[in-house]
Amino acid sequence: MYDTGKIMTGLAAFLVMLTLPFWYSAATGKAGENPNPVLPKTEKKCVESRQYMRDGHMDLLNRWRDAVVREDRHIYVSQDGTRYEMSLNNTCMKCHVERAQFCDKCHAYLGENLFCWNCHLDRKGVM
């Protein structure tokens, strides 16, 4: 191989640059802050399991939206048999009163750009 020294130095430098965030947080002990959504204190249980809500809340909300707006169906039966009114404004936001303390935490962390809030409101009426 020609120029082994140069190539290897280059590769090593590249690897260091690539893993720099890890070195940086290991050296300084400061990592980027994890999103920390504030859970409501009034309720212990969401519509579905915590894991499902984490992974699939967007899917659930889309189904709710289509059912309510387009099919005039308003009742959702969750896996454990509990019946809920399908409403972002009136069911979700009843417990998750303040979207800034819950929804926005992860969405901002992930750089999600939602248009829910262009129309829907949380209980505090925050726009």
Place this chain on the structure above:
Amino acid sequence: MDGSRRTFLKTAGCVILGAGIDAPIVRAVAGAVSADATPGELKAERWAMVVNVRKCLQREGCRACIDACHVAHNVPLIKDPLHEIKWIWKEPFKNTFAAESHPYLDNGLAGKPVLALCNHCDNPPCVRVCPTGATWKRSDGIVMMDQHRCIGCRYCIVACPYGSRSFNWQDPRPFITTGIKPDYPTRMKGVVEKCTFCTERLVKGLAPVCVEVCNKVAGPGTMTFGDIRDPGSEVVRMLKTGFSIRRKPELGTEPQIFYLV
């Protein structure tokens, strides 16, 4: 892998099949939308409304129904007529009923305000032109709007012969001066909106808010809402009490707001 084309195609097929069935399995984890009607929900074969024009005119400056509707649905108050948003409003008789109007109408009726709102047509032209299915006629006759699907093309506004649809040229929220109600969504810039016959109230067993408020303020029978296919309903009974007209019936849209004159 011994690279025969046969093996490759088999594997590729399995991979595609696997990717295809994966999504539905993941979704099946959650519960289900119930087919049951909400207890106490108001149902009809065909919703319709009767407006008693003479009774309404006894309180000419009254805006009870308009204000109640616009507050309940977070409708912004925009003065500029080019940008204004209206679900229910008053329009001079000579405009609402142009063909029925003539200079010799009694009591200057031509200039008197008549209530106007979405006619929830049986043959709605707005629905025919909507390219995205954002507006459609429900099985109970209500011409419904899905703001999520509206792309703001405004074909429906052009198609509607009654001016019942308004377009949000700007963010409406700064113009909701009565305070935004968090239990009903606002709209956003770039979507069309209109009267929905208060579908959100029908589910709860309540009549449209305009009818409820009007009957409190102006007395029962000024505005009536009900199932026009039910011979025993209040709207059918009201229609039997006098002569009724509809707006621009000659267009064939079959409007379902009836005006007792």
